[in-house]
Structure formats: structure tokens, C-alpha cells
Amino acid sequence: MKLAGKEPDKGAKPRRWILGIGEKLAELFELPPDLFGNRPKVTAVGRGEVLIENFKGIMDFREDMVRINTSTGVIRITGNGITIREITSEAVIIGGKISNIDYDA
Amino acid sequence: MFLVHLWNYIRGYVIIIAKGGVERFINICARRQILLWDIVRKDNDSAVMKASLRGFMLMRPAARKSGCRIGIVKKCGLPFFLRRFRKRRGFKAGLLFFAVLIVFFTSMIWEIEIRGCGGDTAQRIMKVLEDRDIRKGSFKTRLDPRRIASDILMNVDDVAWAGVQIHGVKMTISVQSITPRPEVVDESQCCNLVAERDGLITKVEVLAGTLKVMEGDTVTKGQLLVSGILESQNPEFGAKNVHALGRITARTWYDTKVPLSYEYTKRIRTGRTRENTYIRILNMKIGLFGNRRDFELYDSVSYDRTVKGPFNTEIPVGLTVEKLYEVTEKKVRLSAEEAEALALEKARLDLSKELSPDCRVLDERINILRSETGDAWLQLIVECEEDIAGREPLGGD
Numbered sequence: 001m002k003l004a005g006k007e008p009d010k011g012a013k014p015r016r017w018i019l020g021i022g023e024k025l026a027e028l029f030e031l032p033p034d035l036f037g038n039r040p041k042v043t044a045v046g047r048g049e050v051l052i053e054n055f056k057g058i059m060d061f062r063e064d065m066v067r068i069n070t071s072t073g074v075i076r077i078t079g080n081g082i083t084i085r086e087i088t089s090e091a092v093i094i095g096g097k098i099s100n101i102d103y104d105a
Numbered sequence: 106m107f108l109v110h111l112w113n114y115i116r117g118y119v120i121i122i123a124k125g126g127v128e129r130f131i132n133i134c135a136r137r138q139i140l141l142w143d144i145v146r147k148d149n150d151s152a153v154m155k156a157s158l159r160g161f162m163l164m165r166p167a168a169r170k171s172g173c174r175i176g177i178v179k180k181c182g183l184p185f186f187l188r189r190f191r192k193r194r195g196f197k198a199g200l201l202f203f204a205v206l207i208v209f210f211t212s213m214i215w216e217i218e219i220r221g222c223g224g225d226t227a228q229r230i231m232k233v234l235e236d237r238d239i240r241k242g243s244f245k246t247r248l249d250p251r252r253i254a255s256d257i258l259m260n261v262d263d264v265a266w267a268g269v270q271i272h273g274v275k276m277t278i279s280v281q282s283i284t285p286r287p288e289v290v291d292e293s294q295c296c297n298l299v300a301e302r303d304g305l306i307t308k309v310e311v312l313a314g315t316l317k318v319m320e321g322d323t324v325t326k327g328q329l330l331v332s333g334i335l336e337s338q339n340p341e342f343g344a345k346n347v348h349a350l351g352r353i354t355a356r357t358w359y360d361t362k363v364p365l366s367y368e369y370t371k372r373i374r375t376g377r378t379r380e381n382t383y384i385r386i387l388n389m390k391i392g393l394f395g396n397r398r399d400f401e402l403y404d405s406v407s408y409d410r411t412v413k414g415p416f417n418t419e420i421p422v423g424l425t426v427e428k429l430y431e432v433t434e435k436k437v438r439l440s441a442e443e444a445e446a447l448a449l450e451k452a453r454l455d456l457s458k459e460l461s462p463d464c465r466v467l468d469e470r471i472n473i474l475r476s477e478t479g480d481a482w483l484q485l486i487v488e489c490e491e492d493i494a495g496r497e498p499l500g501g502d
Contacts, residue, residue, distance in 0.1 A: 057128075057132040057135070057136075058128045058131050058132055058135075059128060060128060061127060061128050061131070061144070061146060061152070062146055063146045082146070083143065083144055083145045083146075084131070084141070084142075084143075084144035084154075085142060085143065085144075086140070086141070086142040086143075087131060087134070087135045087140075087141050087142070087144065088135060088138070088140060089135050089136055089138060092135070
């Protein structure tokens with residue numbers, strides 16, 4: 001368990017480079033961009049639910065705001081009665097009455 | 106989403122409260138594949154969340170690492186619900202009893218259906234079944250469908266084929282009736298035709314044999330009508346025995362005497378009724394409290410109330426209601442005509458049993474006979490026309 005947790009830090013650089021190629025290739029062949037790379041995918045359904053895939057971790061969690069760390073920066077979701085509906089290692093579902101989804105916050 | 110909830114409920118989950126360093130705790134849990142859901146911030150340093158039982162077991166190291174204190178708020182789901190029944194012996198006994206009861210009752214025959222024959226044959230089949238102690242409520246394990254089928258074949262005459270199937274609690278008996286075999290006249294067997302009853306011959310038709318009577322002859326029962334010995338015209342050739350065939354139509358008379366009575370006891374319903382109810386389970390009847398038969402004379406009519414189960418099945422449990430009507434017997438004086446009409450009806454009924462099915466009624470005569478003592482009879486004489494020829498095997502070879 002411990003090993004698995006530390007692995008991303010070890011091989012971070014070469015991996016990112018390879019993934020960068022993958023993204024370029026995807027762009028070249030006009031493939032959907034979410035197929036490659038570990039860029040976050042944010043899906044908002046209505047205004048009550050936001051699904052974030054490829055996230056790194058929760059940085060801050062309050063009743064009116066949640067900050068989620070991703071590979072491209074921190075995504076901040078503000079609103080009322082924010083809850084984490086479900087959290088796994090791949091995706092997190094944020095619920096509540098959402099008013100903002102901010103990047104680089 | 107409902108399915109997820111249901112799955113969580115079945116697996117069981119705990120609602121926990123985490124205090125201090127909640128974000129770190131959540132992240133570690135996420136990385137370690139510990140599923141958390143419905144995380145709600147309670148105040149500045151605590152949050153309430155749900156976790157699976159397996160997740161809760163793996164949570165301790167994560168909590169220690171994040172410096173987070175965890176407390177259980179509530180245990181939810183089926184495993185915790187069932188845990189409550191661990192100590193309840195009565196409940197377990199009831200569960201076991203229920204299971205045993207289901208097995209017990211599904212190993213019985215609850216319904217017997219007979220297909221492919223009329224009521225008469227069906228009754229005979231039922232009798233065969235009853236003789237072998239097969240009825241509603243017998244256990245399936247004892248029954249061998251092939252044996253029952255062969256028993257039916259052996260014991261019921263007009264069944265050509267019988268099949269017995271047991272589906273669940275229902276026994277289906279399918280039978281195929283025999284097509285009646287046409288009567289074959291064995292012409293190689295020589296015989297005479299003799300009169301089956303007394304009569305006056307009106308018409309003779311002989312197909313084979315020597316006619317011994319004439320039209321207009323009076324014959325008595327047993328008299329030779331057509332001989333099977335065919336005499337040759339030339340006596341030198343001797344005689345030949347044949348199978349006599351023919352139709353001898355004759356007038357016959359039947360009579361019956363019925364005593365005339367001018368008194369008639371009539372049963373009159375008084376209007377007082379009583380209903381008795383029985384609970385019927387299979388073929389048992391259990392009387393309810395308050396069932397009485399407190400009338401001295403009564404007519405009773407009983408009918409069954411069955412409960413229709415789902416899918417139009419008949420449940421062998423129901424009520425039998427017996428209705429009693431109190432009656433009084435009253436002697437009624439009849440007029441001569443009424444008495445005669447009554448007697449005539451009875452006489453006709455008596456005679457109809459005696460008449461052969463192929464006879465034709467030509468005439469009816471009614472006589473009133475009186476003796477010295479004052480008793481009276483009604484005599485009914487019926488004149489018929491019928492074939493009186495009956496076969497009688499020829500003696501000898």
C-alpha cells in the first residue's frame with residue numbers, strides 16, 4: 001500500500017513527458033482528448049452534481065467550498081451545502097448547490 | 106442509484122464521524138481504495154461520512170496516519186439488522202418451523218385433475234385412487250406415477266391409456282377412452298333365435314335359418330322362432346347348421362301395479378332456517394362453535410365456498426355452509442284424480458326401468474282395481490312393439 005502511494009512521485013517526470021506525446025498524438029489523429037493523459041475531466045450535471053475524474057486529492061473541504069488538486073492546477077468549487085457524494089481513487093463526485101467552478105484557485 | 110443503495114444496505118455500512126485533518130484522511134482513504142460516500146462537513150474540524158464494513162476495517166491505519174479520530178455514529182444495513190436476531194431463539198425457531206412447513210406442505214398433493222374422460226369414468230378413476238389411499242393430502246414421495254397409471258389401466262375398463270404427472274402439488278391424470286368395439290356377429294357359431302318374452306308376432310324378417318312361427322302367432326318366452334338347422338329340400342342331403350339371423354317384431358305388454366293412496370304426507374317448510382358453517386381443509390370438516398341441528402325434521406342443503414388463489418388455482422381450504430330448513434309433515438287428503446295422477450307417475454317410472462331401450466310404446470291403458478277391503482291399485486298396461494329375437498347357441502357341435 002505504501003509503495004503504491006509513493007510511486008507517482010518517483011517516476012513523475014518521464015511519465016509526464018510520455019503522456020505529453022500521447023496528448024499530441026490524440027490531437028493529431030483527432031481522437032477525443034480525454035482518452036489520453038491524466039488531465040482532469042470535469043463533468044457538471046445540472047448544478048447539483050460535479051464529477052471530477054483524474055484528480056489528485058482534496059485540499060480543502062468546507063460546507064461552502066471544496067478545493068481539489070489536479071495535474072493542471074487546483075479546481076475550486078463553491079456553493080451551498082457542499083458534500084462529497086462519493087470518492088474513489090479515480091473520481092470524486094461533489095454534490096450540493098453549486099455556484100462556481102474556478103480553476104487556479 | 107437505487108441499486109447502489111440496495112447493495113450498500115445488503116453489504117452493511119457504518120456512518121462515522123472523523124475529527125481533525127479530514128481532508129488528509131479522505132485522500133488517504135481514496136488512495137487506498139476505501140470507498141467513502143455522502144461526506145458532509147459538520148463543523149470546522151469534523152465530517153460525517155459513510156463507509157462500507159470492509160472499508161471501515163481498513164480505515165484504522167489511514168486514520169492513524171492522518172491523525173484523525175474516528176467514531177461510529179450508526180451501524181446500518183442488513184448484517185447489523187440480522188445480528189439483532191442472533192439472540193432471539195423464538196425467531197430462529199419460527200424461521201426453521203416455517204421452512205419445515207413449506208417443505209412439508211409442498212410434498213403433498215393438493216389437487217387432482219382428471220382429463221380426457223367423462224364424469225362416470227372420472228369417478229371410477231377416483232375410486233381406484235381412493236383404494237390405493239391416494240387423495241388430496243397424500244405425500245408425493247409415496248406416489249409412483251407409472252404405477253398409478255398402470256393401476257388405472259388395470260382397474261378401469263374403458264381406458265385405453267393413462268398418464269399421471271405430478272407437477273408441484275398438482276397431480277394430473279390424463280386418460281384416453283377406448284372407442285367402443287363394434288359388435289361382431291360370429292357367423293361360424295350356429296345358433297337359434299328364441300323369443301325373449303311373450304308377445305304377438307307382427308312382422309318377421311329372416312336372413313338365415315328356418316322360420317318356425319308365423320305372423321299373428323302368439324309366442325311365449327323361450328319359444329323357438331328361427332331354427333338354425335337348415336333342412337335341405339331333398340332329405341338325402343341332410344341338414345346344415347347355420348347362424349340364424351333375423352328380426353322378429355312382436356307386440357309385447359308390460360304391466361305394473363301401484364297401490365293408490367288418498368293420503369299424502371307433504372313436507373312443508375316452516376320458514377325457520379339455520380346455517381351451520383364448517384371449515385374444510387382437504388377432506389376434513391371442522392365444525393365451528395354454535396353449530397346445532399336443533400330441528401326435529403329438516404331438509405339440509407350444503408354448498409362449498411372455495412377460495413380462489415392466485416392464478417386461478419383452487420385452494421383446498423374453504424368453508425362449507427350447511428343450511429337447514431325446518432319442515433313439518435302434513436297429511437293431505439287427495440282427491441281421486443290427484444291420487445291417480447300420483448300413482449300413474451310412479452307406475453310410469455317403475456315401467457321405464459323394465460322396458461328395453463329399442464322398444465316403441467304403442468298404447469297405454471290404466472285400470473283401477475279395488476278389493477273388498479277397500480284397498481285400491483292402479484294398473485298400468487303398456488303395449489309395445491319390439492324385436493324379441495334372442496340368440497341361443499345350438500346344442501351339439
